Amino acid sequence: MKKMVTMVLAVCFVIAFSSVVMAAEWDKCAACHKAGDKPSFSKETLLKKHKTADAFIKAAKDSKSPMMNAFKNDALLAPVAKELYK
Numbered sequence: 001m002k003k004m005v006t007m008v009l010a011v012c013f014v015i016a017f018s019s020v021v022m023a024a025e026w027d028k029c030a031a032c033h034k035a036g037d038k039p040s041f042s043k044e045t046l047l048k049k050h051k052t053a054d055a056f057i058k059a060a061k062d063s064k065s066p067m068m069n070a071f072k073n074d075a076l077l078a079p080v081a082k083e084l085y086k
């Protein structure tokens with residue numbers, strides 16, 4: 001019986017952990033890229049505007065907004081693009 005409880009807990013932990021990992025990359029951007037497109041475009045809007053991961057990364061790098069300056073490198077953008085365009 002104890003074993004069973006441990007198993008169930010382990011499964012719950014794995015499920016909870018994997019959903020956190022899945023959302024992790026976009027979370028770096030979600031503070032500004034919010035639903036309602038303010039202060040900047042939501043994930044859904046960005047996916048509609050930019051059809052591929054490459055176009056998405058290019059748009060991020062081409063952004064005129066000073067708020068995007070800290071994000072204009074592949075080490076940050078590539079994992080986000082991979083997460084969004086899978």
Ligand code: HEC
Pocket residue numbers: 028029030031032033039040041046049056057059060061063064065067068071076077080
């Ligand atoms: C501090 C706030 C902030 C954060 C954090 C942020 N952005 Fe932005 N981003 C902006 C603003 C402001 C713009 C310009 C929006 C506009 O042109 O109206 C922008 C523009 C963009 C664009 C270009 C959109 C277009 O179609 O012109 C992309 C792509 C983008 N961001 C991706 C990202 C990604 C990916 C991350 C996370 C790694 C991120 N942003 C994090 C504020 C932010």
